Amino acid sequence: MQFDNSLSFGQQLDKADPLKDFxxxxxxxxxxxxxxxxxxGNSLGLQPKKAKEELNKILDQxxxxxxxxxxxxxxxxxxxxxxxxxxxxxxxGALPHEISVMNQLTVNLHLMMVSFYQPKGKRNxxxxxxxxxxxxxxxxxxxxxxYGLNPDEIIIEVHPRKNEHTIRLEDILQTIEQHRDELALVxxxxxxxxxxxxxxxxxxxxxxxxxxxxVGFDLAHAAGNVPLELHNWNIDFACWCSYKYLNAxxxxxxxxxxxxxxxxxxxxxxxxxxxxxxxxxxxxMEKGFKPIPTAEGWQLSTPSFLSLALQKASLKIFEExxxxxxxxxxxxxxxxxxxxLDGINSGFSKKIIEIITPRKEEERGxxxxxxxxxxxxxxxxxxxxxxxxxDWREPNVIRIAPVALYNTYEEVWHFANILKGIISSQS
Ligand SMILES: Cc1ncc(COP(=O)(O)O)c(C=O)c1O
Numbered sequence: 313m314q315f316d317n318s319l320s321f322g323q324q325l326d327k328a329d330p331l332k333d334f335x336x337x338x339x340x341x342x343x344x345x346x347x348x349x350x351x352x353g354n355s356l357g358l359q360p361k362k363a364k365e366e367l368n369k370i371l372d373q374x375x376x377x378x379x380x381x382x383x384x385x386x387x388x389x390x391x392x393x394x395x396x397x398x399x400x401x402x403x404x405g406a407l408p409h410e411i412s413v414m415n416q417l418t419v420n421l422h423l424m425m426v427s428f429y430q431p432k433g434k435r436n437x438x439x440x441x442x443x444x445x446x447x448x449x450x451x452x453x454x455x456x457x458x459y460g461l462n463p464d465e466i467i468i469e470v471h472p473r474k475n476e477h478t479i480r481l482e483d484i485l486q487t488i489e490q491h492r493d494e495l496a497l498v499x500x501x502x503x504x505x506x507x508x509x510x511x512x513x514x515x516x517x518x519x520x521x522x523x524x525x526x527v528g529f530d531l532a533h534a535a536g537n538v539p540l541e542l543h544n545w546n547i548d549f550a551c552w553c554s555y556k557y558l559n560a561x562x563x564x565x566x567x568x569x570x571x572x573x574x575x576x577x578x579x580x581x582x583x584x585x586x587x588x589x590x591x592x593x594x595x596x597m598e599k600g601f602k603p604i605p606t607a608e609g610w611q612l613s614t615p616s617f618l619s620l621a622l623q624k625a626s627l628k629i630f631e632e633x634x635x636x637x638x639x640x641x642x643x644x645x646x647x648x649x650x651x652x653l654d655g656i657n658s659g660f661s662k663k664i665i666e667i668i669t670p671r672k673e674e675e676r677g678x679x680x681x682x683x684x685x686x687x688x689x690x691x692x693x694x695x696x697x698x699x700x701x702x703d704w705r706e707p708n709v710i711r712i713a714p715v716a717l718y719n720t721y722e723e724v725w726h727f728a729n730i731l732k733g734i735i736s737s738q739s
Contacts, residue, residue: 585612
């Protein structure tokens, strides 16, 4: 598609957008009675208008039945989470029984490390991305120390090359190859939280397994953002949170994917809890853990049904809009944003914005990370004042992530226009 930089072109794109009505399903935050340009899908997705309704259903059921709400009412709580697994399986490319909606992301990462990081002799190394999200780094440290090993010797980080901001696939593969006889685990973020780089998870997964290692992904910035085929890529495990692109509310319940080949493996180490116990006999309360032979066998506790209800409200919108349609719009919205950003840069003699997200379409999702070569914080503050909700990452990066379900092409145009105005007035 040939873009042009007029406002009317953005408006035409909105007119032709088959998903345009879905914006009305969300509450758009306002400042001074004006809707914000909310580009924080990478941080906290917006509230579906039906979220309260779904919450109230849980509260009403509790009010009406008390504890019997587990087994009575329109949606008994005992298997309430089953409603979420099909839509999530579609989004992450898994089989429904490979998904378990439970806990929160950091907790799930630890649970997965218990099962999938098994250092044996010299096969004890972990390969990961440099500057992984802090929780991931602390999680590696915890488990390495738990085995009495030294994190400095065990954890191998792959860095961007000098003067580059993203990590090259060839460097990841070369590191895997170099350590192939001593690798226990390759663990990666699907999309890097800082740069927005989308990694080639399929290639990383097959290379890790070919080297005899387990492979897992943190999909916090990937789930609901980019196409995923966890099962077909033969990934061992993955975890994600649901409050970013999945719009399930602050601190929402997260989820794990565990490949089905592990479901009947009763020998795999895991932390066990009663909610993961064989459903038919759970209430006999007997000794000896007998896991549900699906990803649900990794559940520990009674879920927070209020949190599940919020996620249900959001996933209903994903189902209605259609995941494939969402991806098509996300791509076009993102391309349009890049086109306008390139236009801003070409209008100044000095490059004020360096886009550190990869330019190749297959290496990025909704997020674009703008490294400001000067006056970054001032520009960010001016954007906020003008009603653009972006986020700031030290030392000099503004992250934005317009998403398909509630952002418009016109908003992207206004954002670019405001940014250009701020840069011009400060140049
Ligand atoms: C990549 C990544 N991993 C882990 C986390 C931690 O998530 P939680 O606070 O839900 O445990 C985050 C939070 O933003 C994240 O972005």
